[in-house]
Structure formats: structure tokens, C-alpha cells
Amino acid sequence: MVPTARVLGALVLFLVLEWYAATSQVPWLFLLALWVVAVVLAAAVYAAWNRRGVTLHLGVGDARPAPGSPVEALPDHVLRAGPMPAPVFEGDGFGLEVALRSRRGTRGPVWAQGTVGGERIVAATGLVSADGWSRVRSMSAARRGAIGATGWSVGTSDPFGFFRGVEKTPDEEVVVVLPKFASVSGLRQSRELDASVAATRAGSGNELFGIREYRPGDSLRRIHWRSSAKRGELVVREYEPPGVQTLTIVLDRDPPSTDIADQMARIAASEAWDCLRDGGRVVLWAPGTEPLPSRDIWSVLEWLARYPSTASSPAEPVIGQDLVTVTAGNQEAADTIELARSRGARVRAWVVGDARFDVDAPVERVGTAWPI
Known part of the structure; x- marks a missing residue:
């Protein structure tokens, strides 16, 4: 709490009243001067009380x-x-x-x-x-x-x-x-995702979907010890139930501009929306970040809203049956496509801009305007 210039003004007024009362011999002016001091003191007490809570x-x-x-x-x-x-x-x-x-x-x-x-x-x-x-x-x-x-x-x-x-x-x-998004199923060159398995229970099967926090009753054999040590808490591997569609979406580590990053986020959100509404699952990943496996569109949108992330992680993507890269022509994206193809995944790519991008996969080229 600090006094303002008005306190100085009140002090000047007090001195003037005191001087005038002494020279004019008007007694009630002394009382008025004391009232000025009383008001200032009361204001100080009130101000100290007012600032609390x-x-x-x-x-x-x-x-x-x-x-x-x-x-x-x-x-x-x-x-x-x-x-x-x-x-x-x-x-x-x-x-x-x-x-x-x-x-x-x-x-x-x-x-x-x-x-x-x-x-x-x-x-x-x-x-x-x-x-x-x-x-x-x-x-x-x-x-x-x-x-x-x-x-x-x-x-x-x-x-x-x-x-x-x-x-x-x-x-x-x-x-x-959050980034804008819309269905792109009519634009991409791939089959429609199968929605008939949307109700299948998560956590079993043979294909690795991601990791999650340990819950009472989880098998100790499913604990991912390396990730547990890194996070400081127990996490377990979560496997994909047979038949559930998993779409891995890979984005560039460092987009060349904000406009390109915005468009990449929109396309990734659109791909995720098409997959999730048909009962599938999504894994979001950019080199240097921790993969985000999700069945919730809102967690996907928040991740993409914060893309590109400044966090650093040596983690690799979890590659499911399908993988799509959203890139500005980055070589890391091409390497990820080759890795996914070697593991038998179906791959395709979105390229934002006119950079050269030579891969053995279907490619859709777009600019930065939305809708595409």
C-alpha cells in the first residue's frame, strides 16, 4: 500500500487550515484541519483492509x-x-x-x-x-x-x-x-475405415497401441520398464484389440512457417476425426515428441493446438495398420514412410506446399488455404 499525490494535497490543506486558523483566530478551522487528518488516517486503515481477500x-x-x-x-x-x-x-x-x-x-x-x-x-x-x-x-x-x-x-x-x-x-x-477440421475422406486415396468394431474392448490383442498408467490388476508382464523409469511412475503397454483400425499420424518436427504449421494441424485433425468417428484409434507423433495414442477427439485437438511442441523426447512412433504423414516435404517424413512400409503398414502422405517429396506412396498436395 502506497500513498498517492492526494495525501500530499491533504497535508497542504491541513497546513493552510492551521495557518489560517492561527492568523484569523477562527477556532473551528482547527477542528476542520483535524478532520482532514482523521479522514486520511481512516482512508489508510480502509485501504489496508480492502486489499485483503x-x-x-x-x-x-x-x-x-x-x-x-x-x-x-x-x-x-x-x-x-x-x-x-x-x-x-x-x-x-x-x-x-x-x-x-x-x-x-x-x-x-x-x-x-x-x-x-x-x-x-x-x-x-x-x-x-x-x-x-x-x-x-x-x-x-x-x-x-x-x-x-x-x-x-x-x-x-x-x-x-x-x-x-x-x-x-x-x-x-x-x-x-483448437485447429479447424473437416472430413477429408472424400479427398484421400484410401479405403473407408471400418466402423463395425467400435465397441471392441481396449487393452488386449497383439498389436501395440501405446502406453498408459498402471492400474491395479494389470499384469506385471505388461509393465514398460523404460518408460516407467523415465516418467517416475509405472506405465503398461496397451495392445490393440484385433480388427480395430489404428491410424498413426506423423507431422514434421519443425514446420517452416506458422501458416504451414496451422494447415498441417488442420489436416491431421481432419484425418483423426474421420478415423475416430468410425470407431478407430489415433496415434499422433512428431519427431522429438512423445506419441499420443487417443480415442478422444478433444485430446487430439489440444495436442494439435500446441503443435509444434518444444518438448524433447527420443520416442519413436507406434505404427499401426495405417500411417499418414502430414509434411512440408521433410526428409524425416519420407524415412518414416519407408519404415512403416517395411513393417507392412498402409501409407500415404499430405504435402503442404510445393516442396519435392519423392516417396512410394499416395500423395495429396495442398496449399495453406482452408477449406482444402
């Missing part, structure tokens, strides 16, 4: 889907399993909720300011009740990726503005903007 909460209040947003085509049961209150896809607008809460009764005045997605935001109120206070700020169309709140602080004062306290809050992630 006020917390800031930032979140998504609502989402405004843009034309062509995947939200419009997703089934209700899929949306209910997604981020709350609503998923935000690239190009969508959303409402940023700035909420102030008081743990110890009514407080005020209070204000908060900081930056979200590069945009400066200020919110203020004269009163924060026990039920809290909130405002929703409309945010413009967002790009794929995590949007963070940085440099935020909560300020408090007394009603006269004599004293002010500012408390910084930690930076946090507000929302993850």
Missing part, C-alpha cells in the same frame, strides 16, 4: 463460432465432452470473463489490468460483493494455440484515492484455440 479469475465466458467453424457440424454428444463452456476454434471469437471475488465480505474499489493475447484489458468496479463481480470482454478472432494472460495485477484503494495497493498475479493460460 480479493482474487482475480480469468476464463472463457462464451464462444462465438465463425462461419465454417467445426462447432456447427459436431454432434451434441461430442460437444458435451468438450471444453466448457464451449470449445474455441481458430477464427472464432470468444468472451473473456474477468471476475473479481472476495473471500472476506464486500470490498471496493477494485480494478484489474493485464494483457490477453497481446490485447491490453482493464476492468474496474467500485464494489465487489460477497457474490463476486464479473464482466465479459469480447475478444476478436483467435489463431490456433494457447492464449495466455500475462502481466496481470489487482489494484485496490480507499474511496478517496489517498492510498493504493497493487498485487501482481501469476501468468496463466486462458484458453487453447
Whole structure:
């Protein structure tokens, strides 16, 4: 808590009143000067009390889907399993909720300011009740990726503005903007995935699907000791039930531009959506990252929203019956295709851009415009 320039003004007023009272011999001016001091002291006590117990909460209040947003085509049961209150896809607008809460009764005045997605935001109120206070700020169309709140602080004062306290809050992630996607089954040169086995139970079979945390009752023979040592907890191998389609999607380690990375994420999400809605499974992987085996579209979309990842891992992809690479013409992608072909997998590729990419597999070439 620090005094403002108004404290200096009150001190000047006190001295003027004292001087005028002494020279004019008007007794009640001495009382008025003391009242000025009393108000400043009361304001100091109030300001110290006011700054305690006020917390800031930032979140998504609502989402405004843009034309062509995947939200419009997703089934209700899929949306209910997604981020709350609503998923935000690239190009969508959303409402940023700035909420102030008081743990110890009514407080005020209070204000908060900081930056979200590069945009400066200020919110203020004269009163924060026990039920809290909130405002929703409309945010413009967002790009794929995590949007963070940085440099935020909560300020408090007394009603006269004599004293002010500012408390910084930690930076946090507000929302993850997901990549757009749409079915590409009519564009790719491969057979439709078989949906008749969607209800088969996971965890048995002969084909390795991925690894997961150890659960009571799992066989000790299925513990993956190398990954367990690396993670610091027991993990077990999870095998693919016979007949379930597994699609491995491999992306480049380091795309040459943001636009190309965005398009690669969209295509990978579209391939994953076609596979998952037909009862299959997806393994996402980029060189240097840990593979993500998943049967949930939302975990796939979040992984792709954060692509390319800065994490480093020596893990190799889990290659199932089908493998698709989404690349800008990277040699690592070509090597992965050859590895998958040597293991008997069906392979194909998407190439974003016009780079040369010579592989013995079906190739679809696209630009960075969406939809393709």
C-alpha cells in the first residue's frame, strides 16, 4: 500500500487550515484541519483492509463460432465432452470473463489490468460483493494455440484515492484455440475405415497401441520398464484389440512457417476425426515428441493446438495398420514412410506446399488455404 499525490494535497490543506486558523483566530478551522487528518488516517486503515481477500479469475465466458467453424457440424454428444463452456476454434471469437471475488465480505474499489493475447484489458468496479463481480470482454478472432494472460495485477484503494495497493498475479493460460477440421475422406486415396468394431474392448490383442498408467490388476508382464523409469511412475503397454483400425499420424518436427504449421494441424485433425468417428484409434507423433495414442477427439485437438511442441523426447512412433504423414516435404517424413512400409503398414502422405517429396506412396498436395 502506497500513498498517492492526494495525501500530499491533504497535508497542504491541513497546513493552510492551521495557518489560517492561527492568523484569523477562527477556532473551528482547527477542528476542520483535524478532520482532514482523521479522514486520511481512516482512508489508510480502509485501504489496508480492502486489499485483503480479493482474487482475480480469468476464463472463457462464451464462444462465438465463425462461419465454417467445426462447432456447427459436431454432434451434441461430442460437444458435451468438450471444453466448457464451449470449445474455441481458430477464427472464432470468444468472451473473456474477468471476475473479481472476495473471500472476506464486500470490498471496493477494485480494478484489474493485464494483457490477453497481446490485447491490453482493464476492468474496474467500485464494489465487489460477497457474490463476486464479473464482466465479459469480447475478444476478436483467435489463431490456433494457447492464449495466455500475462502481466496481470489487482489494484485496490480507499474511496478517496489517498492510498493504493497493487498485487501482481501469476501468468496463466486462458484458453487453447483448437485447429479447424473437416472430413477429408472424400479427398484421400484410401479405403473407408471400418466402423463395425467400435465397441471392441481396449487393452488386449497383439498389436501395440501405446502406453498408459498402471492400474491395479494389470499384469506385471505388461509393465514398460523404460518408460516407467523415465516418467517416475509405472506405465503398461496397451495392445490393440484385433480388427480395430489404428491410424498413426506423423507431422514434421519443425514446420517452416506458422501458416504451414496451422494447415498441417488442420489436416491431421481432419484425418483423426474421420478415423475416430468410425470407431478407430489415433496415434499422433512428431519427431522429438512423445506419441499420443487417443480415442478422444478433444485430446487430439489440444495436442494439435500446441503443435509444434518444444518438448524433447527420443520416442519413436507406434505404427499401426495405417500411417499418414502430414509434411512440408521433410526428409524425416519420407524415412518414416519407408519404415512403416517395411513393417507392412498402409501409407500415404499430405504435402503442404510445393516442396519435392519423392516417396512410394499416395500423395495429396495442398496449399495453406482452408477449406482444402
